[in-house]
Amino acid sequence: MQFKALCTDIDGTLLDKNREISARTIDAIAQLPADFPVILASSRMPSAMRHLQADMNRLQNPMICYNGGYIIHFNGREDEIERLDTVKIPLDICHHIQQLSVGTDIHVSVYHEDEWYAPKDDFWTQREITSTKVKPIIKKWQHVMPDWESRQAGAHKVMCMGPAEEIDGLFKALEDQKNEALHLYRSKDTYIEIAPKSISKASALEQLLAKKYNIALSEVIAFGDNYNDIEMLKAAGHGVAVGNARDEVKAVANEITAGNKEDGVAMMIEKYLL
Structure with missing residues (x-):
């Protein structure tokens, strides 16, 4: 060949x-x-x-x-x-994902170009650092969003990590509500990698x-x-x-x-x- x-x-x-x-x-x-x-x-x-x-x-x-x-x-x-x-996930959908995670133990990281924003330095953050050899900017979503709005940015990827049962629930909610806009990848039962559908x-x-x-x-x-x-x-x-x-x-x-x-x-x- x-x-x-x-x-x-x-x-x-x-x-x-x-x-x-x-x-x-x-x-x-x-x-x-x-x-x-x-x-x-x-x-x-x-x-x-x-x-x-x-x-x-x-x-x-x-x-x-x-x-x-x-x-x-x-x-x-x-x-x-x-x-x-x-191609990016619009801010309103990023915010929707964040809102769905409120009250759960789900960690939501967001990525734009070569920037990774993690809400806190927890088990999931350390796991990703070990896997990728990259360190994030620790910044909560409520502080990331205004910055992205001013820059007209969006997420190239949203990574949701957490207990399998809660990740299942989030996956089903996004599948029902945003199926036409998002690709939802399950590399593990504790992960959802989210990208634009297009x-x-x-x-x-x-x-x-x-x-x-x-x-x-x-x-x-x-x-x-x-x-x-x-x-x-x-x-x-x-x-x-x-x-x-x-x-x-x-x-x-x-x-x-x-x-x-x-x-x-x-x-x-x-x-x-x-």
Whole structure:
């Protein structure tokens, strides 16, 4: 097979048991031509992806953040960001989500571009810091909202974390009330990742390839493990599910590789690209 680009999810797909890119995967990527795009597509914020690009020596490649809501390219400089697309959750919906969490133990973090606002430094905040190696700004929603109103900002992502039963209740409420406006992702029973309905990793990848490389989706090998990867794997020329992927992801994949802890992505790079 002849591929012109690679696109991969991060958590549960590219990273190993230590939440790092394994030496084998880094070595496989290092053998690819310098002009071969290696694109990260994740629900993460830019800062939580940039250090992984550095590990791969791929700082010159664009990234798909927030499940497709924010597509950027640093153009070789940290202070020079090319915004290829940006789609946000409007402030009124952000506020509605916050109101639904009042009186519960649900932690609601909001993200805009490369800013993460957490309401307090609690268990959930520390868990995300450990996972992403990024620290938030501690600021309650009632102080974030006026600032965002003045800047005409919105949320690229809202992350809700808390007890499974309360998260279930919030999920059902949002599904009933805002189903036409929001994507609701359940990576765990204690998490809901919320993004605008109009975006996906697949649509973002197609747009990015057209704008930066003149490459078709059919010329891409893509990797994933979770629900938010399904459309991307279906759209790519060769969609690969890692061995630990959800059954629904495996069902749409062209091929299933080893799990993320067994270097499944590296195996496919070695098989098809080297």
